[in-house]
Amino acid sequence: MWKPRTSLRICLAAFGFISAVFLPWWVTVIAIILLALFWRAGEVMLIGLLMDLLWSPLHSMPWFTIGAIVAVWLLEPLRKEFLAG
């Protein structure tokens, strides 16, 4: 059985993937930030990639993918504080 924290992460990640298709883009941004802030979540980068593959023209800059990668790595020091605390 999953821990509550893991269940929350799975739900938030699923919500992020669904919001990339159906909901306003800023909802996906909130999901990405929350996931990146509280977990070392590689799925954040997949959500960012999904946004760019769905909505960005082929030869355009993949801003959402880049932003997701930056968010995950930039928030790493903050996450370490949460993990160590």
Place this chain on the structure above:
Amino acid sequence: MNSYRPNDKRGRRRLLVATVVVAALFLADLLTGGAIRAALNTVGSAMWSATRSLSAGVTQSGIFSTKASLARQNAALQAQIAQLQNKAAAYTAVETENQQLRSLVHLAAVASGTTAPVISSFAASPYGTFLIGAGSSDGVQKGTLVATPDGFLIGRVADVSARSALVVGIFAPGQRIDALVDAIPVILSGRGGGTASGEAPRGATISVGDIVTAPSLGQRPIGVVGSVQGNAASASTKLMVRTPVNLESLQFVYVETAH
């Protein structure tokens, strides 16, 4: 015992692998000419269409508004009424679709093209793009213009696959377009959501509701003036331009084939 350090290294390594995988997927899509995104667009548009059909059926069936009255009747009458409501909902949906398609017919007299359904949300895209259900198999090419039933241009095709195409809105964030408002030249900057902003010379006689046209697009209409801000003391007049139709309500668009 502190197992934090090995776990931390393992976690960072996994994150690094995930980063590499994401970068590889993006490069693979780029090298295959958008094969991965074409497949994702097909899946996404199917999900979107299914959701829209389901919500239309629920809201138009009146099931919530008649639930109290259905509960009061016996089982046979309840089943009969539910069946009749479903038939009425299907008729209404088809009638609405027919009205929208009829409004597009006149555009064929102006420019050759094809009608295409909108198969994605306008709000979900951060780039001001949306998907239409017509692709290369329907004669759609990259760069062709997309118009509303009223003839207002709203976008240009950016990517094409066999059965769908990605359209970039004329007023997408970051887009700039030269426009004319009553022969007054204005440069509009897209803000997304079917709106754009611009500045006109001080004292320009521009009113709310004025039609905005684009010389680079054959003087075709692209929007209407939504608001005008400025007075005699300011150096310029600020304009907000919007598409005359609510993009979220658009079910069909007209795709003009390239000349």
